[in-house]
Amino acid sequence: GAGVSQxxxxxxxxxxxxxxxxxxxxxxxxxxxxxxxxxxQGLEFLIYFQGNSAPDKSGLPSDRFSAExxxxxxxxxxxxxxxxxxxxxxxxxxxxxxxxxxxxxxxxGTRLLVL
Amino acid sequence: xxxxxxxxxQVNVAEGNPLxxxxxxxxxxxxxxxxxxxxxxxxxxxxxxxxTGDNLVKGSYGFEAEFNKSQTSFHLKKPSALVSDxxxxxCAVRVNYKFYFGSGTKLNVKP
Numbered sequence: 188g189a190g191v192s193q194x195x196x197x198x199x200x201x202x203x204x205x206x207x208x209x210x211x212x213x214x215x216x217x218x219x220x221x222x223x224x225x226x227x228q229g230l231e232f233l234i235y236f237q238g239n240s241a242p243d244k245s246g247l248p249s250d251r252f253s254a255e256x257x258x259x260x261x262x263x264x265x266x267x268x269x270x271x272x273x274x275x276x277x278x279x280x281x282x283x284x285x286x287x288x289x290x291x292x293x294x295x296g297t298r299l300l301v302l
Numbered sequence: 303x304x305x306x307x308x309x310x311x312q313v314n315v316a317e318g319n320p321l322x323x324x325x326x327x328x329x330x331x332x333x334x335x336x337x338x339x340x341x342x343x344x345x346x347x348x349x350x351x352x353x354t355g356d357n358l359v360k361g362s363y364g365f366e367a368e369f370n371k372s373q374t375s376f377h378l379k380k381p382s383a384l385v386s387d388x389x390x391x392x393c394a395v396r397v398n399y400k401f402y403f404g405s406g407t408k409l410n411v412k413p
Contacts (some may be wrong), residue, residue, distance in 0.1 A: 293345035
């Protein structure tokens with residue numbers, strides 16, 4: 188079946204512009220995560236959505252970052268007034284349910300470059 | 303605080319030789335443990351997990367990992383490396399709904 192998809196695959200923007208990244212999770216997956224992977228670094232947790240519960244936003248690095256999720260479907264991560272240090276690969280992952288022992292399944296990522 | 307350590311940034315091994323990629327963790331409670339592999343310009347792919355039961359877990363592509371509770375380790379192993387195994391490997395622990403990742407180990411398998 189279809190995996191997690193993300194768009195765009197690559198985004199080049201100018202400093203100060205806003206960007207919106209999209210994630211389509213696997214159908215039926217109620218849990219959704221956003222991570223940031225900087226060059227040569229591990230994964231940095233950004234935000235977690237689980238069904239209709241309040242999201243865990245504890246990993247968002249600044250108030251320029253926000254994310255939304257429509258029900259148990261698409262999620263968008265928005266970065267306002269981008270800075271060069273925002274350049275990274277942004278990964279989305281989904282998982283079947285909060286109590287599940289299942290792994291999370293990752294999308295291919297969006298590679299963001301801020302000039 | 304929860305943490306995962308992958309002490310080696312890079313592991314070099316000759317094709318056909320056994321490989322080990324190390325992972326240790328420090329978490330509260332009983333964690334679920336995972337290994338993922340990342341090929342260039344791709345997302346992470348699941349390799350294997352330990353939830354409970356047998357300490358030796360077998361996963362995809364001939365990989366296995368051994369859970370050692372006393373040493374809080376979960377090392378990834380393969381008896382005979384392939385050139386195609388060259389990639390970036392991440393260890394992760396899950397506590398409740400959160401996943402904590404190591405910094406990754408680059409595996410280079412040379413012909």
